[in-house]
Amino acid sequence: MKVFENIVDLQNELFEVRKEGKQVGLVPTMGALHEGHASLIERSVKENAVTVVSVFLNPTQFNDKGDLDRYPRTLEADCKLIEACGAQYVFAPTVAEMYPMPDTRQFEFPPQSTVMEGKKRPGHFNGVCQVVSRLFYIVRPNRAYFGEKDWQQIAVVKRLVDYINADVEIVECPIIRDEDGLAKSSRNSLLAADERAIAPNIYRILKASTEWQNSLTIKETHSRVIAEINAIEGLEVEYFDIVDGNTLLAVNEWADSAYIVGCITVYCGKTPIRLIDHIKYKG
Numbered sequence: 241m242k243v244f245e246n247i248v249d250l251q252n253e254l255f256e257v258r259k260e261g262k263q264v265g266l267v268p269t270m271g272a273l274h275e276g277h278a279s280l281i282e283r284s285v286k287e288n289a290v291t292v293v294s295v296f297l298n299p300t301q302f303n304d305k306g307d308l309d310r311y312p313r314t315l316e317a318d319c320k321l322i323e324a325c326g327a328q329y330v331f332a333p334t335v336a337e338m339y340p341m342p343d344t345r346q347f348e349f350p351p352q353s354t355v356m357e358g359k360k361r362p363g364h365f366n367g368v369c370q371v372v373s374r375l376f377y378i379v380r381p382n383r384a385y386f387g388e389k390d391w392q393q394i395a396v397v398k399r400l401v402d403y404i405n406a407d408v409e410i411v412e413c414p415i416i417r418d419e420d421g422l423a424k425s426s427r428n429s430l431l432a433a434d435e436r437a438i439a440p441n442i443y444r445i446l447k448a449s450t451e452w453q454n455s456l457t458i459k460e461t462h463s464r465v466i467a468e469i470n471a472i473e474g475l476e477v478e479y480f481d482i483v484d485g486n487t488l489l490a491v492n493e494w495a496d497s498a499y500i501v502g503c504i505t506v507y508c509g510k511t512p513i514r515l516i517d518h519i520k521y522k523g
């Protein structure tokens with residue numbers, strides 16, 4: 241496995257790869273890798289002759305500097321995991337290499353980029369689009385792998401691909417959870433033991449809420465999920481939206497859409513750590 245810091249070195253290598261007719265898979269990450277990332281990398285390794293894993297903590301997608309400062313940085317361990325998954329290349333650039341000058345491009349893809357995370361983290365998806373578009377220009381992958389953990393992000397990235405005419409297939413990979421149901425996340429390592437103990441309640445309650453469809457309206461389901469999570473000391477819902485899976489706009493009746501998803505963000509503990517999750521109700 242080779243690790244590249246420089247764009248031009250990676251591009252020279254990939255030029256040779258493509259000359260041999262080999263297909264390239266890209267797995268964009270911010271590091272602090274876990275089994276969720278590993279599932280994306282393993283899938284790319286299976287489906288492409290060559291896999292590039294980018295490890296880049298992208299500052300332009302953080303609207304909260306504290307969150308960026310706290311974010312775990314574990315490049316050495318990340319490289320071991322990437323190699324064990326069978327990928328050929330790691331791309332781990334510095335901020336100056338990725339952004340030799342400030343990126344002033346503005347990406348907005350309403351409604352997918354403006355609801356939920358888009359509303360709560362202004363600029364977040366703009367930063368995601370800035371870095372993902374750069375990675376696409378640099379790597380020129382045949383396929384790029386994204387996790388359903390960041391469910392809204394996939395919807396936004398698909399809009400980006402159409403917008404910039406990128407010739408890349410977006411491969412959606414299922415969310416990987418711990419045994420107790422907590423969605424695996426790099427931020428989980430920041431949870432204290434007592435916080436980690438209460439965090440699985442988020443998915444437990446979301447899963448239970450899929451059983452309420454026959455007896456409760458969307459509005460009632462919405463209120464009950466929030467009330468049950470907030471009743472647990474140390475958890476506080478930031479938002480819970482029940483939306484159409486394609487437009488990401490709020491749905492008022494279960495019958496109004498064939499594809500309905502509940503998206504949630506919960507603050508956990510004293511710091512607090514922001515955890516996101518989602519549940520499919522229909523479709």
Ligand code: AMP
Pocket residue numbers: 268269270271275276277279280385386387388389390413414415416417423424425426
């Ligand atoms: P991140 O490093 O958090 O930017 O994540 C990089 C990629 O890994 C994104 O496409 C995420 O959606 C995906 N990912 C992160 N956690 C998980 C998980 N628990 N299951 C599946 N994919 C994940």
